Each structure stands twice: as C-alpha cells, then as structure tokens.
Amino acid sequence: MTVSTVAPRHGVAQVTALLDLPEVRALIAGLDETRWTGRPGYPVRTMVGVLLAKSVYALPTWTRTLRLLGEHDALRDAVGGVVPSDDATYRFTAKMREHRHLLDAALDAVVRAVKDANPDYGIDVALDGSDMAAYSNGHRTLFKNGPVREKFADADASWGHRSAVGTRKGGGYFGHKLHAMVCTRTELPIAWTTRTAKDAEKNEVEGLFDIAARRGVEPATATLDKGYDAQPIYDLLLARHVRPVIALVGTLRVQRGEHKPPTCQHGTWTFAGADDKRQATQWRCPSRACKPASVWIKYDRLHPPIPHGTDRWKAIYRGRTSVERCFGRLKNDAGLTPLRVRGSDRVSLHTDLTILTTLAAALARARALSVAA
Ligand SMILES: [Zn+2]
Structure with missing residues (x-):
C-alpha cells in the first residue's frame, strides 16, 4: 500500500497550495473568461478559494465557511483578503453549475496529473456505490398515519438500499448514491458519478470506465462485490481488457x-x-x-482470466475494501456528508468539489515530495 502517510498540512497552507496548482489556476482562468462579476467585485480566485476552503475544513455550509473566513485572518489573506457575501457565493455556485465543462476539465486534468505523479495510480481499481442521505425527509406521510406528503424538499432523491459497512447495518435510505471507481493502491478516486438512490449500481460501470478512459486511466484489474456479479459486467470489462475480480453469487451453477x-x-x-x-x-x-x-x-462469469479461488484472485479481491475506506474519508474527513444541498445538480457539484479538493491535495503532496526528494 502506498497511501501517503504525510500528515495533512495546516488548512491555510493547504488552501494556498491548492490555489497555486496549475490545474486549479487553469480552472480560475477559464471561469475568469466567462466574465463573472461578483458584485461588488469578488475575484474568481477568492470564490474558488471559498469552495476549496469549505472542503479542506469539512464545513457543511457556505454560511459556516464564510464565517470562518471572517474570523480567520490567515485564511482570508490566502483567498485574497476579502469575505464574499452569502449571496455572491450562491450566485457563484450557480455559475459553476452552468459551466460544468470547466470543472469537468479541471477534474480530468487533476486525475491525469495524479497519474503522472504516481505510476501506481489507476492500475488496480475497485468499484462500488455509497449512500448519501438526502437533506430532506423522505417519508411517505407527513407523520405516522398522517396525510401523504405531496412535496419532498429534495425532489431528485429516492429510496434505495445501503449495504452494511463495519458494524453499521444495511437498510433503506432516502437520498442519492455516489458510484465510484477508486484506485486500490493509493485509495484515491478516479471516476465517479452521483445518481438518485434507487438507481442500480450495475448500470454505472460502463460510464465510470468511460470517464476513466477520458482521464487517461485504463485499469488492468477491477474488483467488485457480489452486487455486480453478472455476465454483462464481465463482458464489458473483458472487452476493455480489464480483468474482472468479482465475488460470485451462489447461483445453481456455482452450487x-x-x-x-x-x-x-x-x-x-x-x-x-x-x-x-x-x-x-x-x-x-x-x-x-x-x-x-x-x-x-x-x-x-464462472471462468474469468484470473480464476476464482486462486491466491491471485484472493489477493486482488482484498483490495476492494480500499473503496470503502475512500468513501469513509470523503464522508468523515472531507465533509461529503451530511448533505446540506438538495437536487441532483447541487449534490453532484458538491461531490465534485469535495473530490477535487481531495485529489488536488494528494497531487500537491506528491509534487512537494518529489521536490523534496
Ligand atoms: Zn488426468
């Protein structure tokens, strides 16, 4: 395992390092060209700094992020010495959603750069889905035996199933689901998408490989749990020259x-x-x-290139837990959950910004280490 053991840098230093990354500067330059006028004149770099600071400090809301900026002189200086208004911040996130292609290009560039900095990244991958409970009540009735709810605060959320993790039981939840491809050696995300909770995980596999390919990542092996054990998944992985390592469901043929x-x-x-x-x-x-x-x-399915039951299969399958650790870090350390936004567009933007910060931090660390070496 080559997970970096370097302690995360002090928040201010981290925000500064992220704003200085060429990939983030290119995003700022791209947004500058769209003539953002954050009356009364907040620079794009400040606004992007606020987005990054929210993830670095794992804060749930913009309001809390802006309050921290007001109290923290060094952090405020790092983003240009001003505290944008709440209103400007909401308008800026709307602008980010309008110009998704700029954020997508930044994410592509960061993933490519992580791969260049670490040749281990993206060779062995694991795929899985993870629950993100909606910032909304999903119960069918307003209260027990009460009238049926006509409007949900998050109209894009739905009921889905989450699997048991550690000591937490599986069960139903109302919300969204993050589907991700994660590198099992570095435990960093490569490709991801957010969908409403009820959408099946199997349907996202091909799209995740397409995103990874666009980012220059072509894995050699892919590890997936039983939920993905189906011949079409084997077929699409094999067609892409990816060796499937998928837990077998005890079907009649397996019995x-x-x-x-x-x-x-x-x-x-x-x-x-x-x-x-x-x-x-x-x-x-x-x-x-x-x-x-x-x-x-x-x-x-029964006879993949890395045969079921072999030591090699078992060794690779053990890497699958990396995807769960990655989800855990995104949720607990980077503020991915609890969600404080509603609607698939906003949930998707929040997820992208959280993962951008995580990947950009890994990139800044890798580059700092290579300079030090
Ligand atoms: Zn014989």
Missing part, C-alpha cells in the same frame, strides 16, 4: 461447482495461464497422463 477447476482420476487440474487472444484459460492434468493433457475454457 454445482461449475466454477471449479476440471478434475480427473489424477486429481484437480492446475491453472496454466490466460490467453486474451483466445479469450480462454488453460488447465492441465496434474500428471499429464490424460489425453488431451490440457484444455482451454472460454472466459465467462
């Missing part, structure tokens, strides 16, 4: 042991490699006495 290696009177056949050209794995009789002494088995 019959069809995923296990072939056997003969000489014992269990041994794995002799995977051939992507043939799209098949090769297996050999342990004594070579059988005729033929080896067979090819076509890739499928």
